[in-house]
Amino acid sequence: MICIPNSKAGRRYVYRLAPTMLVYLLFLYIAQSIFHHHHPTGLLAYFLAVLPALPLIGSLVVVGLYVSEESDEFERSILVQSMIWGLGGALSVGTVWGFLEDFTNAPHISIFYVYVFFWIFMGISQPFIRHKYR
């Protein structure tokens, strides 16, 4: 399957990504429950708010490490292209919807979806990019 790369760097990427996402779920649960029950303020509130964001940033670091560790230059080129498309897609969706929010009564969608759309566009673009080289 395309999703699981069969290079060494690719496997390392998957083995690093999975625990990172588990840590994210854990931190999210912690932050949610403490905010829900105890309504913290001040420095503690900031710390708890940033807590779930840290493993998500970690996932981006994991992708970055994958790009730099991948020794197959063709695969790395595909990866970099898919990341560019991922970002282009995410910024497009985020900005277009942002304009709708600012000027009309479009419902507010969390800016978090920019991050989600990055992964979606990055994944979807890969088969199209690969097809170019057939």
Added chain:
Amino acid sequence: MLNKNLSRFQRRSLALFSASILLTALITMFIHDYFRLQHHSTHGPLAWTLALLPSLPFLGTIVLALRYIGRERDEYIRAQILLALLQGSFITLAFTVVYAFFENYLKIPSAPAMAYVDVFLIASMIALRIDLRSAQ
């Protein structure tokens, strides 16, 4: 250092890119004032069409950037620019994620539409500057 020896293609791409960003900013301001001064209703298809107007030059900017990357023949410069764009992407996505959680838990106001694009452009430019400077 950077601006002295641009090829014709690079100079043209840079000019087009800057013009596109400027156009986006101008149309955004125009549409913003239009909605504010006319007390225009925020409902209906006309409102949505007007609101989407600034998106057009912005999407043009993205198309220009992708075309440039595809056509730039100087592979060193292309590699440096790609690297800077990736570093800018990383900063932008990190900013997005942190801002989203602050918005959710700490109820800070939501950012305007072009906020993350601005972050991306500024971060990429700074990254490019640092990369080129340290590569010398």
Added chain:
Amino acid sequence: MKNRLRILRAERNWSQADLAQKLEVSRQSVNAIETGKFDPSLPLAFKLARLFDSPIESIFSDQE
């Protein structure tokens, strides 16, 4: 870039997967290079040259 990889491969009866394994790259990389859709970097070109015991210019050609 045009190249003679397919011919050189056929002379040794290697599949694309075989060549990929010897070069430590993926099969798609070998295919992309063979079809001229992707140019290898210098280190990879030298690896190919050493593998086929030929100079790089006899494997790759940048003439149209």
